[in-house]
Amino acid sequence: MLVSNHARPTLEDVAARAGVSRATASRVLNASPRVSPEALEAVNAAVTALGYQPNRAARALVTRRTGAVAVLFSEPEPKIFDDPHFARLIRAGARALADMDVQMVLMLVHSPDDQARAHRFLAGGHVDGALVFAPHRNDELVSIVKKLPLPVVYAGKPWGSLRGMHLVDNDNEGGAVLATEHLKSLGRKKIVHVSGPLDELSAIDRLNGFRAALSLDDKAVARVTEDGGFTREGGRKAMSALLARVPALDAVFVASDLMAAGALETLAEAGRRVPQDVAVVGFDDHVAIAEHTSPPLTSVRQDSDEQVKVMVEHLMKLLRDETVKKKQQMLPTVLVPRESA
Amino acid sequence: MLVSNHARPTLEDVAARAGVSRATASRVLNASPRVSPEALEAVNAAVTALGYQPNRAARALVTRRTGAVAVLFSEPEPKIFDDPHFARLIRAGARALADMDVQMVLMLVHSPDDQARAHRFLAGGHVDGALVFAPHRNDELVSIVKKLPLPVVYAGKPWGSLRGMHLVDNDNEGGAVLATEHLKSLGRKKIVHVSGPLDELSAIDRLNGFRAALSLDDKAVARVTEDGGFTREGGRKAMSALLARVPALDAVFVASDLMAAGALETLAEAGRRVPQDVAVVGFDDHVAIAEHTSPPLTSVRQDSDEQVKVMVEHLMKLLRDETVKKKQQMLPTVLVPRESA
DNA sequence: CTTAGCGACTCAAAGGTTTTCATCGAGGAG
DNA sequence: CTCCTCGATGAAAACCTTTGAGTCGCTAAG
Secondary structure (H helix, E strand, O other), X not given: OOOOOOOOOOHHXXXXXXXXXXXXXXXXXXXXXXXXXXXXXXXXXXXHHHOOOOOHHHHHHHHOOOXXXXXXXXXOHHHHHHOHHHHHHHHHHHHHHHHOOOEEEEEEOOXXXXXXXXXXXXXXXXXXXXXXXXXXXXXXXXXXXXXXXXXXXXXXXXXXXXXXXXXXXXXXXXXXXXXXXXXXXXXXXXXXXXXXXXXXXXXXXXXXXXXHHHOOOHHHHHHHEEEOOOOHHHHHHHHHHHXXXXXXXXXXXXXXXXXXXXXXXXXXXXXXXXOOOOEEEEEEOOHHHHOOOOOOOEEEEEOHHHHXXXXXXXXXXXXXXXXXXXXXXXXXXXXXXXXXX | OOOOOOOOOOHHHHHHHHOOOHHHHHHHHOOOOOOOHHHHXXXXXXXXXXXXXXXXXXXXXXXXOOOEEEEEEOOOHHHHHHOHHHHHHHHHHHHHHHHOOOEEEEEEOOOHHHHHHHHHHHHOOOOOEEEEEOOEOOOHHHHHHHOOOOOEEEEOOOOOOOOOOEEEEEOHHHXXXXXXXXXXXXXXXXXXXXXXXXXXXXXXXXHHHHHHHHOOOHHHHHHHEEEOOOOHHHHHHHHHHHHHHOOOOXXXXXXXXXXXHHHHHHHHHOOOXXXXXXXXXXXXXXXXHHOOOOOOOEEEEEOHHHHHHHHHHHHHHHXXXXXXXXXXXXXXXXXXXXXXX
């Protein structure tokens, strides 16, 4: 019997079969230009014949590259699985990284324990880079990641100085302007806002867009805005508060679809018809929510899939040591009209 | 200056500092018994002093263990991010695997392309084992995984022979009996069922529980059951169909909360009051849904966190070559009463 | 007194790949 | 015909850890 060896073939085997040295075989695999056409073909043939797969560990050992990327979320877990937004981000990350043949290591980092673990893990060199979703003010995760010599791309603007940071953000402010202008164009006069938690810059940007579109001063903003914490329940409560404070309101721009769903419930309970009495615009355009509220929700679309894809591409460039033209990118948002406004 | 070397310390450095050989240091790290207390302490001190972290690649190379586990979902992507059930599973997986200091490699495997990639990846020895979520009949992912020499634990029963397969299932049938008995105990006489897609064994088990609790024959089952496909929209449609076919129905057991949400919408549109006219019980007890339907949904709880945790523990045992007493485990389900029944 | 046994170590090989450096041969310039 | 250059290739080192075999100093048994 020749080779009934059940073990996985190594580069040595490939080289032997192709009649070249290990070095040449390696060069073929890594697309080095310094290799003759014949050798190239012979090696490729051997690779397919043997079903050869490079040993990741051996490669990582010498290249000091792991072929893995960490995806870090600092959000508390309940939020992560109540808000479909996160499922979408995770899914997009899995897809985009798989397309690059990179392993995705998902970490949920909230408790101090998690943070310590994350620090150990990232400092341990177990990944080549990281995608970080940490929107909150003074987020410990950001501090941890910042001081590590690790390429990182952030989703949205992390709090604090943005100097030298790589990030991909959505045009939150622009989207908010879109939403508010839309309500104005419907002839609404008393427009209020359910904001996200104001320790997140995306929430602040949306608030700023709302404010700018209506040219409100500080006092006016305070009166017509209520924090809904980016949760459904928060949306309900914020809407109640606004109804109490501004009974004559005829439109509301809600900074997330999940909150908008809560707000719609409150409006229904209060007997306000949507959109006749109150026009409602959400943010996210999360179809699983927006298409199932009653009435279906007009919303601002931010393309999370695209955002994550761009983040991944950006990170890959960093890993390849390419110079990136723009460290900070902004993705456009568009208004998706449905029936609520 | 002594050691301004910015590079990560190696085992060699640790050994040198502890005044022992690399081998001894290694044994300390791997908790080998054959090491003196003094050496142990010296090595541990050196480890903390240097902030030493074993090089995963080097270790993987020699142990032929990667320290990573794949988590595979065969569900189509839209479903994965519309149904909070999956977010919960992914979250639980991330948590449980992190607790074991194992990397989680998430893969969504639906298209033939994905399948090919998954095959390559798994066959390539890039992970030590896998957790598989592939509930459908003739699921290609199962065939792929089955013929690989890779330890695998399934979530729920995969279709086909279960011989020798390791799995952790929920007591779907028992839960369905619970739900149906509950409806009976409320005095309901015309109980119908919105099932999941009947190419999933969990859906079949739930249907069987329903059937058993009511002692229905084939014909009766066919009349009072409608497939809702485990989607919200499917739930709406199935409920409509059942209302048309069994106008006098006074209770419905819906095989998932997401479908139940849809069914409730249909019932509301049809002017049936819940629970007065129609009592409704769901399945999953997904709080993000069940607590936000109107009225809040009575549901059967299956503890997905626990399920995933048990799966992970089971897989770890397989990886340690421990003999597992029970290859196939079943987790209990309980009824969580709210207002819909 | 010899020797087997034992515990705690150390040595050194092995694991699979990339990469530097040297070599080899061919072809062109002088 | 000789000397160089240049491109393709091979030999070997390096990456860091685990682990089986071997060493060393003792004690207990024969």
